[in-house]
Amino acid sequence: MADSNKQTSVATDPVRQLADRVIAGDMPALARTISLIEAGHKAAQPVLRHLRANAGHALVVGFTGPPGAGKSTLINAYIAALRGQGKRVAVLAVDPSSPLTGGAVLGDRTRMGDHSLDGGVFIRSLSARGHLGGLSAEIHAVIDAVDAARWDVIVLETVGAGQSETEVAEIADRRVVISVPGLGDDVQAIKAGILEIADVLVVNKSDLPLAERTERQLRSMLALRGDADQRVPIVRTVATEASGMEKLMAAIDDGAVAGDEDARRARLIRRARRLIAAKAAQMVKAALDRAEGDLDEICGQLIDGDVSLEDAARHAQSVARTDTGTTGPR
Numbered sequence: 001m002a003d004s005n006k007q008t009s010v011a012t013d014p015v016r017q018l019a020d021r022v023i024a025g026d027m028p029a030l031a032r033t034i035s036l037i038e039a040g041h042k043a044a045q046p047v048l049r050h051l052r053a054n055a056g057h058a059l060v061v062g063f064t065g066p067p068g069a070g071k072s073t074l075i076n077a078y079i080a081a082l083r084g085q086g087k088r089v090a091v092l093a094v095d096p097s098s099p100l101t102g103g104a105v106l107g108d109r110t111r112m113g114d115h116s117l118d119g120g121v122f123i124r125s126l127s128a129r130g131h132l133g134g135l136s137a138e139i140h141a142v143i144d145a146v147d148a149a150r151w152d153v154i155v156l157e158t159v160g161a162g163q164s165e166t167e168v169a170e171i172a173d174r175r176v177v178i179s180v181p182g183l184g185d186d187v188q189a190i191k192a193g194i195l196e197i198a199d200v201l202v203v204n205k206s207d208l209p210l211a212e213r214t215e216r217q218l219r220s221m222l223a224l225r226g227d228a229d230q231r232v233p234i235v236r237t238v239a240t241e242a243s244g245m246e247k248l249m250a251a252i253d254d255g256a257v258a259g260d261e262d263a264r265r266a267r268l269i270r271r272a273r274r275l276i277a278a279k280a281a282q283m284v285k286a287a288l289d290r291a292e293g294d295l296d297e298i299c300g301q302l303i304d305g306d307v308s309l310e311d312a313a314r315h316a317q318s319v320a321r322t323d324t325g326t327t328g329p330r
Contacts, residue, residue: 019050062172206236
């Protein structure tokens with residue numbers, strides 16, 4: 001009787017039901033789960049606890065690059081090539097936030113409309129909501145949910161903000177960095193921080209003038225960084241014509257490991273560290289806000305030259321530690 005009651009309880013548990021529907025490939029359930037995650041709903045975490053045990057199968061491919069490089073158009077062609085191989089593809093496109101609603105602008109869905117009626121393609125726009133790094137704050141959890149739904153390939157598209165878009169390196173199994181002729185000066189390729197994370201470099205719109213020059217710049221940058229980086233492939237594409245897709249597919253597949261347990265574990269550790277650091281920062285900020293009077297006094301002493309900046313910071317740290325009840329190195 002006890003076992004029967006337990007089974008009935010599990011069957012009627014809405015959290016478990018939603019998780020089971022996601023694992024079974026129910027796209028409305030997956031969309032609902034992602035909405036819960038983005039909204040920070042209290043039901044999201046228990047659903048994710050059920051889903052994480054079923055994650056770790058998909059190949060995560062990140063596309064990043066400056067605005068105007070043609071990321072969405074190239075991804076559209078990449079989706080078509082993957083579908084030609086019979087693979088199911090989920091796309092998580094991080095869009096700029098609407099200044100009115102805070103939601104995603106949805107520009108990527110417009111450019112990937114060719115696949116909107118394909119049951120083997122799932123496209124979801126996520127709002128960056130001011131999060132730095134080119135992705136969204138909830139992207140880790142969203143990937144877990146999509147991965148648990150057994151999509152073969154998860155494609156990440158960053159918001160396109162420029163050199164800060166390095167967070168994709170912590171998440172994706174393969175990282176594709178897109179350049180385009182004519183967007184910068186001769187040393188732009190060398191100073192752009194996002195190029196350092198590339199597993200594959202793409203010169204898109206390679207039918208434009210200066211494409212060969214852009215490729216030479218990229219090769220020069222790789223040569224400066226050592227032998228290992230010289231093995232990073234550089235692929236020329238014309239996304240609007242799906243030109244160069246065979247070479248791009250081969251470059252992405254070379255060395256790619258879907259469901260790599262070590263890589264997934266490393267991503268989870270980095271995610272946990274980020275979350276712990278964020279929580280700690282929130283605690284310290286709250287403690288300092290509550291101790292505003294003490295801080296005003298400390299700042300007054302600093303302005304008067306009675307204490308050094310380091311002493312003032314050390315005093316503020318002591319105030320915060322006392323308020324939160326924490327201990328640690330002084």
